[in-house]
Structures are given as C-alpha cells and as structure tokens.
Amino acid sequence: MERELLGKKPDPKRRQCWSTTTVTLILFLITNTTSILLSSGAGASLVRRYEPRTVRIWDDSGALIADLNATRSALESSRAELAGLHARLGTATLLLQTLLADVVTAARANDDQQKQAATGWWARELAGELKLAVGNVASAGEAALGHACGRFQDELERYMDYKPSGECPSDAALEHLLMRGGCEPLPRRRCRPRSPARYVDPAPLPKSLWTTPPDTSVVWDAYHPCKNYSCLAASHGFGFDLRGRHEKGLWTHDDGALAYSVDKALAAKPKGTVRIGLDMGGGGGTFAARMSERGVTVVTATTNAGAPFGSFVASRGLVPIHVGPARRLPFFDGTLDVVHAAGELMAGWMVPGDNMALEFALFDVYRVLRPGGLFWLDHFVFPGAQLNATYAPMLDRVGFRKLRWNAGRKLDGGAKKNEWYLSALLERPMT
Structure with a gap:
C-alpha cells in the first residue's frame, strides 16, 4: 500500500487547480499594488518603467491570459484617466489664475475710482x-x-x-x-419724506382711474405754482382734468390717420398677448388708465417737474416711475409687450434735433420689447424735411417692422416752422 502511495503519480487536475489559485493570488497582489501606485501619483511612471512587453504564463491556460490582458487594458484605462485628470487640473489652474487676475484688476479699478472721486470728480x-x-x-x-x-x-x-x-x-x-443733468443714480439719503396733512385713502379701483384725488393726498412743495388739483386742471389741462371731454376721449377713437385707438392697436396682436408695457413721458397716466381698463399693466414714466405728476399717477392706482432721459430703461431685455411714446411729452426722451440721442433711445426701446412687441409712436413731432431723410431710415436701421405709418403737418402752431406729426405702430420682429 505504501509503495503504491509513494509511487502514485500526481493528479494533473489537482496541480492545475493549485496553479490557478496561485496565479489568481499573484494577480490580486499585482492589481492592488498597481491601484495604490496609481492613486499615489507614481503609478503611471512605474507602469511605463517596468511593464513587460509580453506575458507568458502557462500557454495552455487561455483563461489566465484573458485575465492578464483584461488587467493590462484596465491599467491602460487608468493611465488615460490620469492623463485626463492632469489636463483638467491644468485647465482649473489657468481658470483660477484668470479669476485671481480679474479680482486684482477690479480691486485696482475700485481704488482708482475712489482716488478719482476724491480728486478728479x-x-x-x-x-x-x-x-x-x-x-x-x-x-x-x-x-x-x-x-x-x-x-x-x-x-x-x-x-x-x-x-x-x-x-x-x-x-x-x-x-x-x-x-x-445726468447725475443718476442719486445717492441714498437717511431721512424720511414728509407725509401730507389729513391724508385719506385713495378711491378703490376701477373708480380711482377717473377720480381726481383729494388735495391732501400730496405735499405741495414751494416750487409748485399751483397748490391744489383744481388749479392744475385749469392751468395744465392735459393730464389733470379727468372730468374734461378731452381727457376722457383720449385713445378711444381711431380716425384712420394720426389718431390711433387703444383697441385698434391691441388688435394688431393676438388677444391677451399684450399684458405689460411702458408709457414714456406719460404725464398724468391717462394712457396707462385706458390700458388698465383692458387688463394691460402699463408703467408710466413721468417726473414731478412743476407739478406732482408722480403722486397723481399713483393716486389713480397706476405705477409711476422716475427715470432720466439718458438712462438705460430699467427693464430686462425682451420683457415688455408694448412701449408707447406720446408726442411732445416725450421730448425729453427723444429729441428730434439730437439724432444720435434719438437713435440710442430707439435701440433701447427695441431692447426691452419682446419679439413681436409693439412700439407705438404717437404724434411724434419732427421737422418736415427730415422724415424720409433721417427718421424713416433710422427706424429701419434699428430693425422695427412697420405695421401702420401716418404722417401729417402740425397745424396747431407748427405750420410756420414746417413741423410734422408722425404716428406709427411698429413691431420688433419675431425672429
């Protein structure tokens, strides 16, 4: 029995099993060692330095060779990933350097601005x-x-x-x-505006749109020539006489020429798509009131020059805004459905004699209008000879599309000066 045992040949299957386990352990150690080297940053150089050109272990074991080839492929992928990480790190470094340079530049500019404010301004x-x-x-x-x-x-x-x-x-x-004078924005102040004596709440909407507010709703400053709204209605007329036929009839009738109605203008767009807008040089807010009756919210750009226009507009339940004529309109790009610019009231915004200022203003109007938004030029006054020579080409250059266009001689005091009116309904193109 002993001889038989001693003389018995080793089982090839058992030897193959033992060999497979050993090689698997070796591969396990190699793989883990390689991962550690790669994560420490030294792996790539070590792999390149000690990588054998061929691997030959038990040529009759195809599975082992496949495992080794898979390991080599994984190492190559790791090497490529490390190279990509190095590239990203380089890009991040450049971005950080650029950011730091911008911060330094901004800090220097701020220092220069403060020095200039202390000396040059x-x-x-x-x-x-x-x-x-x-x-x-x-x-x-x-x-x-x-x-x-x-x-x-x-x-x-x-x-x-x-x-x-x-x-x-x-x-x-x-x-x-x-x-x-261009001093805008003005600095903030640490004081409280004076409240009117005997102030009362305004009338509720929609009654407030056509109700003259109480005289106690506003502080009448010393520079105001009038001290009540009755005086303003008699002296100014336009904007304050809410019971007069003129104010009540504004933008309600369309004569097919210079006078456009609100309803005809709104009909140029699908119903309900004109929702928010701006009235430039809006005086007492009647245009905004007319649009409010049709569910359109219009902000009125006005001033308190000579009369409390802003307080009057607010008392009607409308929104006044005070913005200088040279200032960029305080609205986001492409947000308004309509911008209305009415006649001589917008002279401070668009001066016909100053063509460059006018062109800047028109481009700013184009900016705040959404695609498809309406620009309503309403009785714009200009020298008669300049319509085709200056203003029509300028509007084309800005990019407006003409939906309606009417021009006529200004007869009320402007005939001797050869002044004309232009009313136009323009559109910012959809594309």
Missing part, C-alpha cells in the same frame, strides 16, 4: 452725509452715484444737506434738476 473734498453715502457704497464695489454728479457738486451737497433720521427737505425740483 470734485472741486473740493466731500464732507457730511454725501461723503458717508458715497464712501459706504464705493467700499462695496458699487457705483454710489452717476459720473456726471461731479459737475453738480454744489447742488448735490444741497440735496444731501439734511438732519439724519429726520425729515427730508422738500426738494423735488432739485432732484429733477440733478437727474436731468
């Missing part, structure tokens, strides 16, 4: 509330006030002359003067 050193307002905002990297304010230091110091936490002076005229 002003005739003398700032003091008091003006110095606090400008310095506090400038330290945060924001523009505290418009660059043109440097030309109005005396007026701006008067505007900022008040008792902190007290009542603001009645200086709407001074505010308007500064904004018209």
Whole structure:
C-alpha cells in the first residue's frame, strides 16, 4: 500500500487547480499594488518603467491570459484617466489664475475710482452725509452715484444737506434738476419724506382711474405754482382734468390717420398677448388708465417737474416711475409687450434735433420689447424735411417692422416752422 502511495503519480487536475489559485493570488497582489501606485501619483511612471512587453504564463491556460490582458487594458484605462485628470487640473489652474487676475484688476479699478472721486470728480473734498453715502457704497464695489454728479457738486451737497433720521427737505425740483443733468443714480439719503396733512385713502379701483384725488393726498412743495388739483386742471389741462371731454376721449377713437385707438392697436396682436408695457413721458397716466381698463399693466414714466405728476399717477392706482432721459430703461431685455411714446411729452426722451440721442433711445426701446412687441409712436413731432431723410431710415436701421405709418403737418402752431406729426405702430420682429 505504501509503495503504491509513494509511487502514485500526481493528479494533473489537482496541480492545475493549485496553479490557478496561485496565479489568481499573484494577480490580486499585482492589481492592488498597481491601484495604490496609481492613486499615489507614481503609478503611471512605474507602469511605463517596468511593464513587460509580453506575458507568458502557462500557454495552455487561455483563461489566465484573458485575465492578464483584461488587467493590462484596465491599467491602460487608468493611465488615460490620469492623463485626463492632469489636463483638467491644468485647465482649473489657468481658470483660477484668470479669476485671481480679474479680482486684482477690479480691486485696482475700485481704488482708482475712489482716488478719482476724491480728486478728479470734485472741486473740493466731500464732507457730511454725501461723503458717508458715497464712501459706504464705493467700499462695496458699487457705483454710489452717476459720473456726471461731479459737475453738480454744489447742488448735490444741497440735496444731501439734511438732519439724519429726520425729515427730508422738500426738494423735488432739485432732484429733477440733478437727474436731468445726468447725475443718476442719486445717492441714498437717511431721512424720511414728509407725509401730507389729513391724508385719506385713495378711491378703490376701477373708480380711482377717473377720480381726481383729494388735495391732501400730496405735499405741495414751494416750487409748485399751483397748490391744489383744481388749479392744475385749469392751468395744465392735459393730464389733470379727468372730468374734461378731452381727457376722457383720449385713445378711444381711431380716425384712420394720426389718431390711433387703444383697441385698434391691441388688435394688431393676438388677444391677451399684450399684458405689460411702458408709457414714456406719460404725464398724468391717462394712457396707462385706458390700458388698465383692458387688463394691460402699463408703467408710466413721468417726473414731478412743476407739478406732482408722480403722486397723481399713483393716486389713480397706476405705477409711476422716475427715470432720466439718458438712462438705460430699467427693464430686462425682451420683457415688455408694448412701449408707447406720446408726442411732445416725450421730448425729453427723444429729441428730434439730437439724432444720435434719438437713435440710442430707439435701440433701447427695441431692447426691452419682446419679439413681436409693439412700439407705438404717437404724434411724434419732427421737422418736415427730415422724415424720409433721417427718421424713416433710422427706424429701419434699428430693425422695427412697420405695421401702420401716418404722417401729417402740425397745424396747431407748427405750420410756420414746417413741423410734422408722425404716428406709427411698429413691431420688433419675431425672429
């Protein structure tokens, strides 16, 4: 029995099983060692340095060779991944360097701006509330006030002359003067506007649209020639006489020529798609009131020059906004359904004699209109010889599409000057 056992030949299957286990353990160790080297950053160089050109282990074992080839393929993938990570790291480094450079540039620009504000803009050193307002905002990297304010230091110091936490002076005229001169934005102030005596709540909508507000709804400043709305209705007429036939009839009838009606203008677009808009130089807000009756919200750009237009518009349940004529319109790109610019009231916005300012204004109107939005030019006054020579080509250059176009001689005082009216309904193209 012993001889038979000693003389017995090894079982080839058992030897193959033992060999497979050994090779598997070796492969396991190699794979884990390679992973550690790759994760430490040294793996790629070691693989390149010690990689054998061929692997020959038990040529009769196809499964083992397949496993080794799979391991080599995994190593190659890891090497490619490491190369990609190095490339991404390089890109991230460049982006970080660019960001740091931008931060340094912005910091230097802010320092230069503060130095210029202390020397170049002003005739003398700032003091008091003006110095606090400008310095506090400038330290945060924001523009505290418009660059043109440097030309109005005396007026701006008067505007900022008040008792902190007290009542603001009645200086709407001074505010308007500064904004018209390009001093915009104005600095914030630490004072409270005076409330009217015996103030009462406004009339409810829709009654408020055509109800003259009580005289106690507004503070009548010293520079106002009138001290009540009855005086304004008699002197100004347009905008304040809500019971008069003229105001009640505005934009209700279409004569097929210069006078357009709201309903005809809205009919140019699918029903309900004109929802929000702007009335440039809107006076007392009657255009916005007419549109409100048809479910359209229109913001009225107006001023308090000579009369409390802003307070009057707000008392009617409408939204007034005070924005300077040279300022970029405070609306996002492509958001408004309609922009209305009415006659001589928009002279401060679009001066026919200043063609460059007019072109800038028209492009800004185009910007805030959505594709398909309407631009309603309403009795725009211009020198007669300039329609085909200047204004029609300018509107084409801006990119408006003509839906309606009417021109006629201005007879009420403008005939001797050869002045004409232009009414037009224009559209920002859909594409």
